[in-house]
Amino acid sequence: MHVLITGGAGFIGSHLADALLRRGDSVSILDNLSTGSAENVRGLEGHPRYSFAQADLDDGAALDRLAGRADAIVHLAATVGVQLVLERPTQTIETNVLGTHALLDAARRYGCQTLIASTSEVYGKSESLPFSENDDLVLGPPSRTRWVYAATKLLDEFLALAAHQEFGLPLTIMRLFNVVGPRQTGRFGMVLPRFVRQALRGQPLTVYGDGMQTRCFCHVSDVVQAIVGLLGRNTASGQIYNIGSSQEVTIRELAEQIVDRADSSSPIHFLPYDQAYAAGFEDLRRRVPDISKIEAEIGWKPTHLLPNILDDMMEFERDRLT
Ligand code: UDP
Numbered sequence: 433m434h435v436l437i438t439g440g441a442g443f444i445g446s447h448l449a450d451a452l453l454r455r456g457d458s459v460s461i462l463d464n465l466s467t468g469s470a471e472n473v474r475g476l477e478g479h480p481r482y483s484f485a486q487a488d489l490d491d492g493a494a495l496d497r498l499a500g501r502a503d504a505i506v507h508l509a510a511t512v513g514v515q516l517v518l519e520r521p522t523q524t525i526e527t528n529v530l531g532t533h534a535l536l537d538a539a540r541r542y543g544c545q546t547l548i549a550s551t552s553e554v555y556g557k558s559e560s561l562p563f564s565e566n567d568d569l570v571l572g573p574p575s576r577t578r579w580v581y582a583a584t585k586l587l588d589e590f591l592a593l594a595a596h597q598e599f600g601l602p603l604t605i606m607r608l609f610n611v612v613g614p615r616q617t618g619r620f621g622m623v624l625p626r627f628v629r630q631a632l633r634g635q636p637l638t639v640y641g642d643g644m645q646t647r648c649f650c651h652v653s654d655v656v657q658a659i660v661g662l663l664g665r666n667t668a669s670g671q672i673y674n675i676g677s678s679q680e681v682t683i684r685e686l687a688e689q690i691v692d693r694a695d696s697s698s699p700i701h702f703l704p705y706d707q708a709y710a711a712g713f714e715d716l717r718r719r720v721p722d723i724s725k726i727e728a729e730i731g732w733k734p735t736h737l738l739p740n741i742l743d744d745m746m747e748f749e750r751d752r753l754t
Contacts, residue, residue, distance in 0.1 A: 434458040436502035439509030441468030443616045451656045460498050464488045472615050489531035499538035504545040507535050513620025517581045528584035536595045545602040548592045552609040553582040564722035565672045572714050596670045604668045609676025609721045613652030614748035628745045631696040638701050640708040643684030646718045650677040651736035661730035674721040677734045693742050
């Protein structure tokens with residue numbers, strides 16, 4: 433199978449490219465290297481079944497050429513990370529909505545199976561845990577910039593489902609929950625790589641708020657297995673799937689575990705939200721996926737537990753420190 437990965441030089445995309453090439457597929461990447469990095473795909477250069485195009489999603493000619501060769505498209509290119517979204521809401525809206533619109537147009541021209549990356553953010557402040565795909569979504573007001581990301585991804589879901597319903601595009605939506613692992617950058621706010629780096633450098637770990645908010649962290653290699661399982665899967669067409677771990681941890685416990693496993697002398701500092709983000713920032717107290725739907729479809733369940741994930745990330749970051 434020939435798979436086009438948009439955002440393929442990013443954290444998840446580059447791991448997906450590795451896995452697909454390993455199983456014998458051909459891979460084209462389209463990435464503008466805005467948040468992705470050439471370093472992530474350096475090891476693939478010269479591979480006979482691999483090609484890389486540095487281009488934006490609004491480069492219609494590049495997108496058309498790549499979609500024309502692809503059997504399937506995995507659309508991961510997006511503006512991501514709470515910090516980046518807060519700093520650049522206009523760019524977030526343009527990339528996430530106009531980019532997905534352009535991508536779906538190209539996919540429709542060639543009838544490519546399309547997997548669209550969405551996010552657990554779309555569940556917003558819902559308190560009906562665990563979150564399941566047919567739940568109501570509870571977003572905050574547009575005056576709070578955090579919700580830009582969820583709103584753009586939700587519009588992507590509507591666009592994608594419309595392309596499926598109206599034009600028969602074989603299409604699946606993946607709601608990803610706090611994906612972590614080697615190559616993830618902490619530059620745009622993601623907590624786990626930030627804590628790991630802080631612990632390894634002996635700097636304070638900065639827990640925002642009271643640290644009692646929870647998340648479920650899923651190893652990128654598990655997420656890649658879920659994506660690979662959905663490729664070529666006709667019965668997943670027109671469907672939305674949660675992809676994530678259901679092992680819930682408070683951010684405070686996370687910080688403690690990282691300090692402990694890194695054997696670090698770093699203190700843990702609690703930072704009020706208005707010092708961490710702009711005033712009026714809303715954080716989510718709990719976020720847990722119901723993953724029974726994807727398990728029933730492809731028999732997928734995450735295999736990595738948190739200690740295992742932390743060790744993997746520490747090994748990666750240690751190598752980069754030396
Ligand atoms: N967080 C934190 N310290 C940091 C970065 C994030 O305490 O240096 C918190 C953040 O407020 C949130 C959780 O960690 O409660 C997860 O944040 P992240 O940005 O990784 O993901 P998301 O909020 O999208 O789940």
